[in-house]
Amino acid sequence: MHTKGPAPQLHDGSNLRIGIIHARWNDTIIQPLVAGTKAKLTECGVKESNIIVQSVPGAWELPIAVQRLYAASQVQSSSAGVGSSAGDLLGGSTSDLTTVAATTVSTGPFDAIIAIGVLIKGETMHFEYISESVSNGLMRVSLDTGMPVIFGVLTVLTDEQAKARAGIIEGSHNHGEDWGLAAVEMGAKRKAWA
Numbered sequence: 561m562h563t564k565g566p567a568p569q570l571h572d573g574s575n576l577r578i579g580i581i582h583a584r585w586n587d588t589i590i591q592p593l594v595a596g597t598k599a600k601l602t603e604c605g606v607k608e609s610n611i612i613v614q615s616v617p618g619a620w621e622l623p624i625a626v627q628r629l630y631a632a633s634q635v636q637s638s639s640a641g642v643g644s645s646a647g648d649l650l651g652g653s654t655s656d657l658t659t660v661a662a663t664t665v666s667t668g669p670f671d672a673i674i675a676i677g678v679l680i681k682g683e684t685m686h687f688e689y690i691s692e693s694v695s696n697g698l699m700r701v702s703l704d705t706g707m708p709v710i711f712g713v714l715t716v717l718t719d720e721q722a723k724a725r726a727g728i729i730e731g732s733h734n735h736g737e738d739w740g741l742a743a744v745e746m747g748a749k750r751k752a753w754a
């Protein structure tokens with residue numbers, strides 16, 4: 561049962577373009593989160609061709625990746641496809657290092673980008689440093705660009721807590737679904753408030 565999240569609202573995503581950037585650390589948790597996110601985007605009417613998925617090594621890399629993906633999409637839309645592509649900057653989503661080829665992201669600015677990562681506390685201070693920096697970095701990119709950046713980063717103490725937030729444990733809620741809905745709502749509102 562999911563009782564704490566926002567009351568779900570379905571906004572029309574049919575004219576929106578949404579980016580998803582996910583970390584590859586803790587991949588067994590990341591994959592269901594990405595799937596839950598995409599499922600809600602599609603349910604809101606976002607076209608498959610307007611959902612762009614890219615990956616980076618870890619959560620630490622999410623802020624720069626969001627910033628560059630956003631910038632590349634702006635360059636493309638203002639120069640009709642000429643210039644660097646977001647795919648060139650970030651590589652493909654599911655392949656491993658040896659097989660990744662630069663994928664060109666089709667043109668058009670993003671209405672929102674969802675940053676997805678899973679940080680699980682270990683025995684060192686890594687968790688604290690990365691969590692705080694990534695949170696601040698993503699907020700900064702969002703405010704600096706004026707584009708909604710959805711915070712899809714789980715910061716948890718154990719594997720079990722992560723699984724319980726990715727819908728993996730029986731009866732648990734997949735937080736990716738909330739992130740998909742938030743992206744469509746904020747993307748649509750950003751257009752309306754432009």
Ligand code: DLZ
Pocket residue numbers: 583584585586617618619620621677678679680681682686687690
């Ligand atoms: C180094 C590190 C550690 C300890 N833990 C995580 C984690 O739980 N989740 C995650 O997404 N990334 C982790 N990383 C990797 C960093 O985010 C980053 O990719 C590397 O430090 C390279 O900059």
